[in-house]
Amino acid sequence: MHETPTTDEPGWSERQRAVLEVVLGLLVEQGDRLTMTAVARRASCSKETLYKWFGDRDGLLIATVQWQAARVRVAPLDGPDLDLAALSERLEEYAANWLTVISSQTSIALNRVAIGQAAAAPALGAIVLEHGRFAMGRRLKPVLEAGRAAGLLSYDDTEAAFRSFFGLVARDVQIRLLLGEALGLDEATIRRDAAGAASQFLTLYGIPLQTAGQTGS
Amino acid sequence: MHETPTTDEPGWSERQRAVLEVVLGLLVEQGDRLTMTAVARRASCSKETLYKWFGDRDGLLIATVQWQAARVRVAPLDGPDLDLAALSERLEEYAANWLTVISSQTSIALNRVAIGQAAAAPALGAIVLEHGRFAMGRRLKPVLEAGRAAGLLSYDDTEAAFRSFFGLVARDVQIRLLLGEALGLDEATIRRDAAGAASQFLTLYGIPLQTAGQTGS
């Protein structure tokens, strides 16, 4: 609905990044009810500057989402190790990382605002999807394919295998968090759930030499 | 934030139900940007009547969610059949039913508005959660426990087993739909995905006589 010519630019200035940080904090605190006035006040800048930099309110939100997405680069983690233990370890690490991300306050806030506006302004949702679920797929697939190449995994469709992994990891966690349930996910729970998900995934897609592990509680 | 004394009342009049139907339609069309004026206009009633019946805007939304939740009662489906084929069939049916529900326009719209308001007004989210994910758990758990009692399933924690089933069925479908992706789920795809999820669940939690089915693509 606007030019927002600077939105594609990945490099924001120091001051601008500070503003985006403020937006993120406000988003976490108040959801999508943040106002331009509130942003300007807390960031100690003028509304006129906000509009000059980001075009309009949508541009500001999009810039915030993109900037946040750009800085949560997790470790690349794709390597040619072909040990079953190493594969299992990688999967568990990915699972734990993903659970940590989706249970973070910033992820919850960003997903909420993107979903809330998905009907009217799908741009935000597309960006969140791209830097969330699809980015995770792109990062995990090489691991799965390496596992298959090493004879540790057996499947036809990498995408389908990834989606199963996704389901085993996320289960009902994200939807419950987004809907406002306060299920406290501490480090130990995440670690345990991640291990369970990795184990289950190997049960489903691993080559059946001897069964790796049975379902944890 | 309001009394809304009539909200708990499960029985709405014919006219009131027509109004709720209008709200639902507007929610599907416009997301949470529906206005009381728009509701009144399309429902051919006065705003004053809306406020008289439902208290305020939140009351109207809550009434809509509750009314919609109350009428999507799926078949009970809990019976003492203990055949493996019957159990598998039940699981598949549940999975297909669930996928159909979460991919429906009404479910997407309702979840979106509940999530969008979850930060400010958690009531809606709690209701959606209660009549969605938790209702599904209550309906499926007897089936799982019957399967375990019949020696067809093996697990310790029914809740954990259900959450795995939930993950295998839903995977990334719901979050992608909520974020605005238009992944067309036709009847055949749902049926196939449901069968795959049921098969995978049995692989994970079934008694290992002979392996039931391998992962479909």
Added chain:
DNA sequence: GCTGGTGTGTACCGTACGGTACGGTACTAG
């Protein structure tokens, strides 16, 4: 000093929307 550019703070405008008030209409009861 002067000038231009960048940014702050604030006043302001237009509008959209939640909520209320009020007049008018149809129907029922007595």
Added chain:
DNA sequence: CTAGTACCGTACCGTACGGTACACACCAGC
């Protein structure tokens, strides 16, 4: 016929918010 009730349609009020305009401060470069 009158009174009461329930509702429709609409005008209205207050406010919140997106977006703009303007006055002032600071800081170059010259």
